Amino acid sequence: MNNIERRDRELVYISDDSVFEEQKIARRLTQELNTADRADFDSIKRIINKLFGKTGEGSFVNPPFYCDYGTHIEVGKNFFANYNCTMLDVGMIRIGDNVQIAPNVAIYTAGHPVHPATRNTLYEYGIDVTIGNNVWIGGNVVICPGVTIGDNAVIGAGAVVTKDIPAWSIAAGNPCRVIRKITEADRNRYYGQREIDPEAWEDILSIQEREKDEEKYPTAPLE
Numbered sequence: 122m123n124n125i126e127r128r129d130r131e132l133v134y135i136s137d138d139s140v141f142e143e144q145k146i147a148r149r150l151t152q153e154l155n156t157a158d159r160a161d162f163d164s165i166k167r168i169i170n171k172l173f174g175k176t177g178e179g180s181f182v183n184p185p186f187y188c189d190y191g192t193h194i195e196v197g198k199n200f201f202a203n204y205n206c207t208m209l210d211v212g213m214i215r216i217g218d219n220v221q222i223a224p225n226v227a228i229y230t231a232g233h234p235v236h237p238a239t240r241n242t243l244y245e246y247g248i249d250v251t252i253g254n255n256v257w258i259g260g261n262v263v264i265c266p267g268v269t270i271g272d273n274a275v276i277g278a279g280a281v282v283t284k285d286i287p288a289w290s291i292a293a294g295n296p297c298r299v300i301r302k303i304t305e306a307d308r309n310r311y312y313g314q315r316e317i318d319p320e321a322w323e324d325i326l327s328i329q330e331r332e333k334d335e336e337k338y339p340t341a342p343l344e
Contacts, residue, residue, distance in 0.1 A: 123139065124137050124139060124140055125140060128140065128211060133234070133244040133246045134244065135242075136245070143192075144189055146191070147188055147189060151172065151186060154182070154185075155184045155185040157184065159184065165184065169182050173192070173195065174191070175196065177199065178198045178199075180197075182201075182206065183201075183204045185205055186206050188207070188208040189209055189211060190210050191210070192210075193212065194208055195213070196216045197218035199219045200219075201220070204225070206227075207227045208227075209228070209231040212231075212247030212248045214228055214230060216256075217255070218336060219336075219337055220252055220254070220256045220258070221257045222258045224261075225260055225261045226258055226262045229263065231247050232248065233245050233246075248266035250264055252269075254273070255339065256270055256275070257274075258276045259276055265283045268285060271285075272339070273289045274290045275290070277300075279293070279295070280292065282296075282297040290303065303341055304341050
């Protein structure tokens with residue numbers, strides 16, 4: 122196998138000239154993205170559509186943004202990544218619908234052998250990361266190789282996610298751990314236990330009723 126084939130099978134590989142040629146494409150596109158007029162939303166969307174392997178309708182990224190390949194990133198509809206997001210997409214990064222990513226988030230699929238003698242041979246690897254639908258990832262979160270985050274989860278700011286997080290969970294910390302489950306009692310709350318005011322809540326209900334999209338507006342499972 123060549124090194125591209127090894128990389129794509131989650132085997133150890135070396136970044137040789139063929140690997141660097143693929144990376145050059147992403148570097149040119151990310152340079153174009155990161156120097157684009159920040160108010161030219163159409164141009165930003167056009168670049169993202171060229172950079173990512175798959176881009177859902179309504180997706181957007183606030184530059185600056187950094188990645189290794191771009192083609193190894195697949196995002197669903199209504200994806201949003203805020204400023205200074207880094208995705209080391211040696212492995213695949215698959216992200217579902219309605220995912221919101223706060224500033225300074227890093228998603229790493231790349232890794233190196235632990236033993237220095239092996240690591241110094243320049244062999245490395247990439248293990249896929251999967252993020253489900255309706256996930257909110259807080260600022261300065263680090264997601265490590267091989268992690269899966271389930272649908273409707275919330276990852277608190279500053280978390281270092283080293284293991285899978287189940288669906289409908291609020292998780293935080295270093296290492297990231299589940300704090301509690303999300304329930305229907307959270308539906309009309311926002312900051313802590315603050316309840317959404319009646320005017321906004323009426324508008325929220327009307328929006329949900331108009332769209333009636335169960336995937337976008339899911340109901341929490343019973344305890």
